[in-house]
Amino acid sequence: MTLILGTVQFGLDYGVSNTSGQPSEDTVFDTLDTAFARGITTLDSAQGYGEANALVAAYHKDRGQRFQVINKILRHPVSQGGVTDIVSGLRQELDLMQLPSFECLMFHYAPSVDGSVPDDFFDTLKAEGIAKASGLSIERPDDYYALSDRFDFDVVQLPLNVMNQNFMPQSFLEDLKARGVTVHARSAFLQGVVLTQAKDVPAYLHKLYDGLAAFQHDMQAQDLSYLEGALAFLRHNSCVDSVVFGAQDAAQLSGVVGAYDKVTTMSDGGEIDWLRYACADEDTVKPSRWNVLKKAG
Secondary structure (H helix, E strand, C coil): CEEEEECHHHHCCCCCCCCCCCCCHHHHHHHHHHHHHCCCCEEEEECCCCCHHHHHHHHHHHHCCCCEEEEEECCCCHHHCCHHHHHHHHHHHHHHHCCCCECEEEECCHHHCCCCCCCCHHHHHHHCCCECCEEEECCCHHHHHCCCCCCCCCEEEEECCCCCCCCCCHHHHHHHHHCCCEEEEECCCCCCHHHCCHHHCCHHHHHHHHHHHHHHHHHHHCCCCHHHHHHHHHHHCCCCCEEEECCCCHHHHHHHHHHHHHHCCCCCCCCCCHHHHCCCCCCCCCHHHHHHHHHHC
């Protein structure tokens, strides 16, 4: 299992537990310097992440050292312009980032991919050297199966953490591996909620409380931090190839890398009953639904 640094925090004021807002360019550059020094070679970015891609481009130009970049195209690609415009825009982004190609190009939002996107879309991008691999970011297994007969995806990115286990069944993860698909787990810390004391979880996420309290109690008993426990859960799943995580600054990034280094020297976590921490309510483990839950009171 490897680490991939996500960039959404760089481009947007992101995360329910984020109290510092969008970081400055100096903070972003410092964070990227630290990531590079700690052996992280790949960034996960997207056209929908505000200023993130522009900051990565500025960093490459300023520092002269370059990351491999996973890029996700806009959530509604065809409505933003034809495929020709998409390809042209991707070439411009590569030029700005001073990269020969994207490590992977992903559809950001599976339901937006309709018949107007040609079945050979990724084949064309690979043939032209724009992308080395094709990918899809999903919320549910059905997102993948709805498109897998049209596109040969090399990578699937999906939400998976100790709270969100019910909606990505192990059988689905095993099916992806059987098809030769690389699995990237995102939302590893559920926007920081997994690392928050259970008593401090917002009231509208109350359905997380019991599982989170049990997880945190058990991690303390195992002499693990909450961060180490969250990573140990993912490492225990043999289907997970990489974990996409975000960091507000260099110190936060170093904390994640330090926890990861510790977890990789441990046993695989098989002695822990991970399933007992899972939340059975899909809206509660889906950050895109949190505003609805919050308004509902």
